[in-house]
Amino acid sequence: MTLLTYQVFKTIADVGSFHKAADILGLTPSAISHAISSMENELGFSVLTRSKAGVSLTNYGEQLLPYVNAVLNCDESLKQEIAELNGLKQGKVKIGVFSSVCTSWLPEILHSFKKKYTEIDIEVFQGTYDDVVYWIKNGVVDLGFLSVSSAKDIPIEPLYRDELLCVLPSGTKANKSTNYIDIEEMKHHQFVTQRDSTDADIQNFLKENSLQVQSNYHVVDDLSTIALVEKGFGICLMPKLVMTDIPYKVDSYPTKPPASRIIGLAAMNPNFMAPAVRTMFNHIVDKYQENEFKK
Structure with a gap:
């Protein structure tokens, strides 16, 4: 199989359509179909399921995709290495981010990096912690922002300690003589909670302090959570990074x-990054790593 075959397979997996893949790759639909048929004949099994709803991966195709991503990533690394040897800074970097990093850090990262390295393209994928972990492990992204606790077995460079805050509707704190919220006070409130995949650190705090929270509201988005708190549907725990310049009347x-x-920056193989990826990794570490984490 050729690199083009792998590119065809990955593109179809991404967009779920032969015609869209043909447009992206500048090929005819018949050429796309022929490439997949040849691939399946060579493998001896089907990698795609065709239906009226579109194209999806078979179980075999799902298992094959991470290896195809690895081959294509190696090809990109080779191209970048050659460019590096020729004194050029070019290539592509794919980054996975969760919501608060996307809104608070990412615009400045993109702006400052593109200002220095105009020939390096950046592709951004936003999702939950679980999404970023999946993308890193399966080669969808080169780098990903995660909390250290959510990275588990993925190597991660710690950057920033982000305080967790208790968020209440404005003016509703019961004990106004203190500037904090303790566990006992939290127990008297209903919570607006987020799914485990959205912020595992908050879930860990609740479990460690035996907070058996009651909630009818299970959301993913940070600002949606805070909006429900503002309207009196409960309280929530939220990282301080999220609470910067929010448009809601709440107290934290x-x-x-x-x-x-x-918060850290994770990569599956930190010692074998492509030149453009290493450049982005160092750029982020230099910009955001706090003194307590510097080696």
Whole structure:
């Protein structure tokens, strides 16, 4: 099989359509179909399922995709290495981000990086912690922002300690003599909670402090959570990074005991990054790594 075959397979997997893949790759639909048929004949099994709803991966195709991504990533690394040897800074970097990094850090990262490295393209994928973990492990992205606790077995460079805050509707704090919210006070409130995949560190805090929260509201988006709190549907825990310049009338307080998440930059093989990826990795570390994490 050729690199073009792998590119055809990956593009169809991404867009779910032979015709869209043909447009993206500048090929005819018949050429796309022929490439997949040849691939399946060579493999001895089907990698795609065709239906009226579109094209999807078979179970075999799902298992094959990470290896195809690895081959294509190696090809991109080779091209970048050659460009590096020729004194050029070019290539592509694919980054996975979760919501608060996307809104608070990403615009400045993209702006400052593109200002220095105009020939390096950047592709961004936003999702939950679980999404970013999947993308890193399967070669969809080169780098990904995660909390250290959510990275698990993926190598991660710690960058920033982000304090967790308790968020309440404006003016509703019961004990106004303190500037924090303790566990006992939290127990008297209903919570607006987020799914485990959205912020595992908050879920860990709840479990560690035996907070059996009651909630009828299970959302994914940070600002949706805060909007429900503003309207009196409960309280929530939220990283401080999220609470910067929010458009909602809520009060936020440190927790007692104190809690935080550590944001880091993760890569599956940090010692074998393509030149453009290494350049982006170093750019982010230099810009955001706090002194307590510097080696």
